Amino acid sequence: NQMIVEVQVAVPYPEQVREDEVLAVLPFGQKTLSLESGGMVVQGRAIPELNDKNDEMLIAVAAITVLVDSD
Incomplete structure (x- = not known):
């Protein structure tokens, strides 16, 4: 309980x-997550043998902050 972990993620479809x-x-730790619109959508190449449904690659940007209460 002395560790607080805050995760922030920016991704194209946060919902x-x-x-x-x-x-x-x-x-x-005590974990929290905040999401926001961001990141990037990159057009890739679908590979039919892998049953790809589309050729979008979704890029997320994440930051993790860890705080420790030393009291």
Whole structure:
């Protein structure tokens, strides 16, 4: 409980982010997640053999701040 983990993510479609899954990968601390529009959408190349549904690549920008209360 002495560790506070703040995650900020900018992504093209923030409403599609599964917040609980993002926070679940953080092993410790009091976790918070804030999402905002940002990142980038890059046109790629669909690979039919991999059952790609489209050729968009979504780029997210993330920052994680960790604070420890030493009291």
